[in-house]
Amino acid sequence: MRIKTPEYKWQIFFVTGLANISTGVAISSINIAMPVMADEFGVSMVAISRLALVSSTIPSCTLLIFGRMADLFGYKRQFTLGFLTFGIASMLLPLIANGLAVALFFRCFQGLGIAMMISITQALCNKTFPANERGKALGVNAVFVSIGLSLGPSIGGLLLGYFSWRSVFFFNTPFSILGAVMSVIILKKDERATASLRDMDWLGSLFLAVSIGIITIAINFSTEWGVNSLTFFGCIIVSIISLSLFIYRESHTAIPLIKLSFFRNRTFSCANIASLSSYILQQMTLFLIPFSLINILLMSKSNSGFIMLTVPGTMMMLSPYGGRLSDRHGSRIPALAGLCLFALGCVLLSFMTESIPIIIVIIGLFLYGAGNGISITAINAAIFSSVPREESGVSSGMVATVRNLGQAMGVAFGGTIIAVRQSYYLARAAAAGTGLINENAIYMMAQRDTYYFGLCVVATAVVCVLMFPHKKSES
Secondary structure: OOOOOOOHHHHHHHHHHHHHHHHHHHHHHHHHHHHHHHHHHOOOHHHHOHHHHHHHHHHHHHHHHHHHHHHHHOHHHHHHHHHHHHHHHHHHHHHHOOOHHHHHHHHHHHHHHHHHHHOOHHHHHHHHOOHHHHHHHHHHHHHHHHHHHHHHHHHHHHHHHHOOOHHHHHOHHHHHHHHHHHHHHHOOOOOOOOOOHHHOOHHHHHHHHHHHHHHHHHHHOHHHHOOOOHHHHHHHHHHHHHHHHHHHHHHOOOOOOOOHHHHHOHHHHHHHHHHHHHHHHHHHHHHHHHHHHHHHOOOOHHHHHHHHOHHHHHHHHHHHHHHHHHHHHOOHHHHHHHHHHHHHHHHHHOOOOOOOOHHHHHHHHHHHHHHHHHHHHHHHHHHHHOOOHHHHHHHHHHHHHHHHHHHHHHHHHHHHHHHHHHHHHHHHHHHHOOOOOOHHHHHHHHHHHHHHHHHHHHHHHHHHHOOOOOHHHHO
């Protein structure tokens, strides 16, 4: 089954695509199974939601660490181990879990398997494809992520229609076995697999994991705790202290987890900030729009789901073109073009009212998907172009970490701004003494303000992209 270069790069593409699709399905399909699991385990929806929380927190804490481990110990063994860990956890969870605690235990291992794989999928593409095809490869790789995340709820719903919630986890097992076998057969032998465990900065890894883990938990619980609460404030302080210890450690060790000199590279730093901004805006919209469609426009859940597919569907179509533009013209032009589409989407959706034609919402979501598909591919290409190829694992881990943090922050910002601005408009309406208060209109005004915030996020990303080098200096 081995096929040598140049076909090898497309075999790598198949293996990484399989990893992205299967992990995306695993992450998103559990959302539809959680109500059924809550009933069987006899726990609340708040408690069962921890299953979704660990699937985002565990990878966030470990993506950069696994990216560095792949650079040290080899990509083939880690990718194979990732598939096996993911598959075994997916098989044992439905077999053994008789309560939430056991389910959480195996969900953590599933998250570790996911982190092992997605921390280096883009690195494998970066190391395998030549520089003039890097953007195209990263663009189509992003398509597989979108396919997995968008297919998850549909697959989960279909399985729950005929089987129990356990089938949602069993579904991942055959793909994990296939991925492990393909990794063993296709991936080349690791050249750096002889590194010693002493070459890994374990103390720095601990500081980083604590910092990212605590901030991720704080962001996820910000609406429940309140941003003014002592618990939220304490988490932020602990995260900052851990991050400070990590930076101090990395600047004083001979074997850093990530070279701090990377952040002195203007392209690397600006591209990561732009990437974070893009994911914040994307996830904030995906979080808010369903509430408007179902509660304000009174659409059915199924129709709302179909409309929400506009974003991943558009991303799937346009991400490869963003990569091709990046290969031909450098990262700056497609990144700016995509961010401009993002801004147009923000402006259009800010006009949402109770009587807005649904076609306007669809166009706004199309602009979001197009903007994200074109810009994020170019931004990721800029990140990889600014780092030596032997450090691709760290770059890939950084990209995935920023994506996870941005998605968590998008939900937190969206929920917090909506809550704060709703309270403000309700208080103002009550003070005005206008009689009956239209809560739907007040919600839409609060949502409008979140899109104004989104425009500020886009402006931040645009400033960062303008600092990218031109095509000639990029190489």
